[in-house]
Amino acid sequence: MALLQLSHLTKTFGGLVAVNDLDLEVEAGSITSLIGPNGAGKTTVFNMITAFYAPTSGDVILEGVPTSGLKPHSVTARGIARTFQNIRLFGNMSALDNVLVGRHCRMRATYWGSVFRTRSERREEKASVEAARHHLDTLGLLKRQYELARNLPYGLQRRLEIARALASEPKLLLLDEPAAGTNPQEKVELSQVIREIRDRGTTIFLIEHDMKVVMGISDHVAVLDYGTKISEGLPADVRQDAAVIKAYLGADA
Amino acid sequence: MNVLKALEFLLHGPFGDYPVGGLNFGSLLVLCWQVAVFGGLYLAIRILAKRGLRVSIPHVRLPGLAGRRPLRDVRVLLAIALILPLVEMLTGGYYLTVTYNVELYVLLAIGLNIVVGYTGLLDLGYVAFFAVGAYVYGIFASPQLGETLHATFHFLVPATVGSGVHISMLVMLPIAGLAAAGFGVLIGIPTLRLRGDYLAIVTLGFGEITRIFAQNLDTPVNITNGPNGVVRIDDMFIGGYSFGDIANHIGPISIPPFLNYYYLVLLLIVITVFFVARLATSRVGRAWTAIREDEVAAEVAGIHTRNLKLLAYASGGFFGGMAGAVFAAGSHVIAPESFQLFLSVLVLCMVVVGGMGSIQGAAVGAVAIGLPYFLSSQLASLRVLIFGVILVLMITFRPQGLLPSQQRQAELAETVDDGTGLPHVEAAADLRQL
Numbered sequence: 001m002a003l004l005q006l007s008h009l010t011k012t013f014g015g016l017v018a019v020n021d022l023d024l025e026v027e028a029g030s031i032t033s034l035i036g037p038n039g040a041g042k043t044t045v046f047n048m049i050t051a052f053y054a055p056t057s058g059d060v061i062l063e064g065v066p067t068s069g070l071k072p073h074s075v076t077a078r079g080i081a082r083t084f085q086n087i088r089l090f091g092n093m094s095a096l097d098n099v100l101v102g103r104h105c106r107m108r109a110t111y112w113g114s115v116f117r118t119r120s121e122r123r124e125e126k127a128s129v130e131a132a133r134h135h136l137d138t139l140g141l142l143k144r145q146y147e148l149a150r151n152l153p154y155g156l157q158r159r160l161e162i163a164r165a166l167a168s169e170p171k172l173l174l175l176d177e178p179a180a181g182t183n184p185q186e187k188v189e190l191s192q193v194i195r196e197i198r199d200r201g202t203t204i205f206l207i208e209h210d211m212k213v214v215m216g217i218s219d220h221v222a223v224l225d226y227g228t229k230i231s232e233g234l235p236a237d238v239r240q241d242a243a244v245i246k247a248y249l250g251a252d253a
Numbered sequence: 254m255n256v257l258k259a260l261e262f263l264l265h266g267p268f269g270d271y272p273v274g275g276l277n278f279g280s281l282l283v284l285c286w287q288v289a290v291f292g293g294l295y296l297a298i299r300i301l302a303k304r305g306l307r308v309s310i311p312h313v314r315l316p317g318l319a320g321r322r323p324l325r326d327v328r329v330l331l332a333i334a335l336i337l338p339l340v341e342m343l344t345g346g347y348y349l350t351v352t353y354n355v356e357l358y359v360l361l362a363i364g365l366n367i368v369v370g371y372t373g374l375l376d377l378g379y380v381a382f383f384a385v386g387a388y389v390y391g392i393f394a395s396p397q398l399g400e401t402l403h404a405t406f407h408f409l410v411p412a413t414v415g416s417g418v419h420i421s422m423l424v425m426l427p428i429a430g431l432a433a434a435g436f437g438v439l440i441g442i443p444t445l446r447l448r449g450d451y452l453a454i455v456t457l458g459f460g461e462i463t464r465i466f467a468q469n470l471d472t473p474v475n476i477t478n479g480p481n482g483v484v485r486i487d488d489m490f491i492g493g494y495s496f497g498d499i500a501n502h503i504g505p506i507s508i509p510p511f512l513n514y515y516y517l518v519l520l521l522i523v524i525t526v527f528f529v530a531r532l533a534t535s536r537v538g539r540a541w542t543a544i545r546e547d548e549v550a551a552e553v554a555g556i557h558t559r560n561l562k563l564l565a566y567a568s569g570g571f572f573g574g575m576a577g578a579v580f581a582a583g584s585h586v587i588a589p590e591s592f593q594l595f596l597s598v599l600v601l602c603m604v605v606v607g608g609m610g611s612i613q614g615a616a617v618g619a620v621a622i623g624l625p626y627f628l629s630s631q632l633a634s635l636r637v638l639i640f641g642v643i644l645v646l647m648i649t650f651r652p653q654g655l656l657p658s659q660q661r662q663a664e665l666a667e668t669v670d671d672g673t674g675l676p677h678v679e680a681a682a683d684l685r686q687l
Binding site for chain 1: 527528531532535536537538539540542543546547549550551552553554555556557558564
């Protein structure tokens with residue numbers, strides 16, 4: 001069974017059909033990509049998976065259980081983490097604290113535990129800092145753990161967002177255009193990092209515009225156009241698909 | 254008196270003899286004068302600020318505190334706070350009253366700082382918590398409750414109950430705090446979806462509603478005694494020791510009531526600081542800060558934003574409520590007019606002037622605003638002017654506040670050289686190990 005299953009997922013905003021009857025499966029341990037022209041509804045799909053939008057109809061099914069009715073924070077607790085297309089870090093917190101916030105839902109310290117620094121709270125905090133440093137190290141940010149997130153260069157901010165998402169120990173990581181605005185060298189490194197994360201057992205669901213990145217690392221690619229899935233399959237097959245070429249380049253190409 | 258004359262000229266210019274108030278030629282002239290004077294003053298300040306005139310907090314070195322900033326050192330602040338009233342006792346009672354009032358402001362500012370500074374919820378109705386705490390204490394610790402019960406259920410409750418319930422402050426303080434905390438959750442729930450300006454307006458409304466409620470809740474059942482307020486409120490007492498007893502003494506030295514209250518509030522401040530400091534560097538405090546920075550991202554990071562925001566309101570409310578109870582006991586009388594909107598604004602300004610999200614900042618801000626404000630109480634409307642001038646100066650020259658939190662300090666670029674050339678902050682996780 002697929003880790004994530006989107007079944008007849010539809011979202012309308014007034015008269016606009018942003019996502020239309022989308023069926024999609026993300027296999028555990030895969031890197032699945034969702035591509036499509038601007039405004040195709042890709043981010044809307046992510047927002048429905050993370051429960052930011054309630055689907056107009058259809059279901060998001062994680063490990064066989066529908067997530068309908070859950071709040072975004074409970075979806076995170078169930079094992080889905082995401083990054084944002086426009087970076088949303090906690091700018092005035094250090095990189096380390098950003099990642100620690102990501103661990104929030106895996107920590108159990110209570111209000112009183114925090115005030116009185118109970119033994120379990122201290123142990124948990126220590127373990128969490130270690131885990132957070134580990135994630136920072138994975139993303140190559142350990143040296144800059146004490147810098148304010150807002151002062152990090154753009155490429156590192158994108159990485160920090162991934163580190164924060166990883167800190168919640170997700171089964172499924174949604175990356176919304178992680179390569180946007182990065183240079184070719186950074187893109188190569190990023191692809192490497194994404195593969196590494198997958199190899200450690202986190203399934204990746206990716207929205208990306210950069211075809212080099214998408215074709216290079218994806219196991220499976222789905223193409224959205226005007227909210228409808230127009231093609232799906234192996235990267236090489238999708239690249240040849242006439243419908244996809246038409247959607248990207250226009251009818252005459 | 255010359256100072257007063259000068260200030261009056263500053264405010265009214267040469268048009269001082271016209272009756273001001275209402276819309277007439279004289280008041281229009283005065284208005285134009287004020288716009289000209291203060292506009293000019295403001296521009297002058299802006300120009301000075303552009304020239305790079307920056308105010309930095311003097312880096313005073315005290316023996317034994319090499320390199321530390323004394324105002325940042327909790328031990329120094331505590332030592333000053335402990336000794337100050339004893340010195341003031343030598344000069345007579347008045348300054349003790351002043352200090353005690355400023356101290357209440359400090360407690361309020363630190364409490365509000367949880368809501369505004371850490372969680373980023375712009376709350377303009379903080380006075381409501383103060384009022385709830387004061388009224389809960391006032392109603393229970395005065396004849397008010399007994400008289401009302403007797404008047405309402407006279408067939409059940411004999412008139413002898415009228416002398417009020419006398420309960421130790423060890424019980425009453427937490428009760429007042431918890432009532433205000435509950436009230437915080439209550440007004441927190443409808444405002445959960447609001448942010449920024451909208452939240453400010455709604456909380457402002459709730460603050461006013463609370464006061465007007467207190468003013469009108471004398472019918473049908475007399476709970477708050479309406480505009481007359483609750484009177485004959487007991488002093489705090491613990492065991493057989495009453496805080497209001499002027500016969501209290503240690504050896505030959507008598508202890509004035511305000512000294513008792515002063516140290517009680519100091520104790521409450523220490524407890525509050527303990528709570529806030531511990532929370533700030535833990536899971537809960539980090540979540541609060543994350544909500545302040547980006548609520549959407551916080552929710553996605555797995556933070557139950559609703560509960561944590563309510564928790565912030567409740568925590569801020571708890572300390573505000575206890576401050577209210579002490580206020581009620583210390584002044585023996587509370588009336589709706591003690592809980593005006595202006596008090597909310599004042600406390601909020603203390604937090605902002607001191608530096609948001611910093612405990613020492615809130616304390617220093619409370620002194621910096623509360624002291625001149627309280628001392629100028631005889632200058633009537635001029636005190637608001639002084640207050641305004643302080644605000645304009647602060648916003649122009651030191652927008653981050655007097656003692657900003659480390660984060661905010663780094664944000665406004667006080668660089669520590671670590672080779673990267675970038676501002677450097679300690680993570681909360683490291684601070685706690687210091």
